[in-house]
Amino acid sequence: xxxxxxxxxxxxxxxxxxxxxxxxxxxxxxxxxxxxxxxxxxxxxxxxxxxxxxxxxxxxxxxxxxxxxxxxxxxxxxxxxxxxxxxxxxxxxxxxxxxxxxxxxxxxxxxxxxxxxxxxxxxxxxxxxxxxxxxxxxxxxxxxxxxxxxxxxxxxxxxxxxxxxxxxxxxxxxxxxxxxxxxxxxxxxxxxxxxxxxxxxxxxxxxxxxxxxxxxxxxxxxxxxxxxxxxxxxxxxxxxxxxxxxxxxxxxxxxxxxxxxxxxxxxxxxxxxxxxxxxxxxxxxxxxxxxxxxxxxxxxxxxxxxxxxxxxxxxxxxxxxxxxxxxxxxxxxxxxxxxxxxxxxxxxxxxxxxxxxxx
Numbered sequence: 001x002x003x004x005x006x007x008x009x010x011x012x013x014x015x016x017x018x019x020x021x022x023x024x025x026x027x028x029x030x031x032x033x034x035x036x037x038x039x040x041x042x043x044x045x046x047x048x049x050x051x052x053x054x055x056x057x058x059x060x061x062x063x064x065x066x067x068x069x070x071x072x073x074x075x076x077x078x079x080x081x082x083x084x085x086x087x088x089x090x091x092x093x094x095x096x097x098x099x100x101x102x103x104x105x106x107x108x109x110x111x112x113x114x115x116x117x118x119x120x121x122x123x124x125x126x127x128x129x130x131x132x133x134x135x136x137x138x139x140x141x142x143x144x145x146x147x148x149x150x151x152x153x154x155x156x157x158x159x160x161x162x163x164x165x166x167x168x169x170x171x172x173x174x175x176x177x178x179x180x181x182x183x184x185x186x187x188x189x190x191x192x193x194x195x196x197x198x199x200x201x202x203x204x205x206x207x208x209x210x211x212x213x214x215x216x217x218x219x220x221x222x223x224x225x226x227x228x229x230x231x232x233x234x235x236x237x238x239x240x241x242x243x244x245x246x247x248x249x250x251x252x253x254x255x256x257x258x259x260x261x262x263x264x265x266x267x268x269x270x271x272x273x274x275x276x277x278x279x280x281x282x283x284x285x286x287x288x289x290x291x292x293x294x295x296x297x298x299x300x301x302x303x304x305x306x307x308x309x310x311x312x313x314x315x316x317x318x319x320x321x322x323x324x325x326x327x328x329x330x331x332x333x334x335x336x337x338x339x340x341x342x343x344x345x346x347x348x349x350x351x352x353x354x355x356x357x358x359x
Contacts, residue, residue: 002304003060005063005100006061007065007066009065011070033071036069043065045064045281050275050276052276053330054330058302067084099306101129125308127308128165128310129292131169132271132327133246134173134246135324136268136292150220155180155220157221158218159183159184159222160231161223162183162185162194164224170222175206184210215237216236216237216238218238220244221244223246231252233253237256238263240262270290271295289335296323299332
């Protein structure tokens with residue numbers, strides 16, 4: 001039996017903590033954050049069972065809770081944050097796990113997991129899960145484009161958060177397949193360097209910009225920023241566009257779902273896990289499904305590949321494609337489309353297409 005673990009933390013603190021302690025829903029958010037940080041230590045949240053590969057390999061795992069909110073992870077003293085996350089890794093190792101995945105914002109702060117790996121050297125190996133998250137985001141984007149009758153080879157694509165670890169690999173894989181790609185981010189110099197690298201030997205038209213309004217030209221959008229608040233609003237999107245939102249918390253505002261029935265927004269990185277898996281925890285997903293970052297940790301355990309993976313700011317295209325092959329070998333696959341925590345049916349996609357035709 002192979003063993004893995006995955007670190008989670010509250011995203012919406014009052015909502016998430018309020019599931020167990022209802023009074024938290026009525027307290028100021030910062031008060032709830034402080035109470036959670038002071039009263040709780042990293043600990044096991046649930047035992048994951050039933051993960052079984054197509055090869056017959058089996059794995060069990062543990063969800064380990066980190067008592068920090070997204071804001072705290074991004075804003076508190078870096079050494080304190082790293083030590084807290086590393087302690088989660090030690091909790092995982094104590095259960096017998098050989099690899100631990102960094103969930104949500106635990107993979108965002110600092111150098112994208114490299115320091116955490118150093119702190120846990122000889123204890124447990126670490127992955128951010130970003131390679132498989134990237135792979136499934138692109139796979140989902142192109143599958144949705146086909147359903148929306150978008151000619152990818154003639155399309156304009158955009159990558160929001162293009163200079164991040166996931167964004168860069170998305171851009172490198174998507175750019176050769178489309179007519180034009182817009183790289184959108186906050187750091188002009190890093191955007192320029194990435195744009196130059198993509199233009200080298202390519203016929204794709206590459207544009208680098210800090211202006212989110214350029215999304216109005218995009219048929220295909222992958223958004224992978226590490227922003228705490230939503231970036232993409234209804235006025236930013238082109239009619240008929242497909243948007244794959246990989247970010248957690250989401251980059252796409254809920255206003256888009258309410259105001260734009262002529263665009264298709266899907267959540268990136270939601271996959272079906274092989275076997276009769278029981279997470280012992282409610283993510284709000286259908287049974288047997290999980291985020292791709294968690295799935296990467298599982299499949300590496302099934303593969304017996306207990307090595308540091310998906311770490312640092314510069315993910316590798318080759319490693320991203322490799323993890324996609326490992327996923328197929330063990331039976332991990334896209335779990336259909338979801339949008340704002342609900343399933344997207346083929347009928348709904350057809351309704352979006354019809355609204356675009358009428359517009």
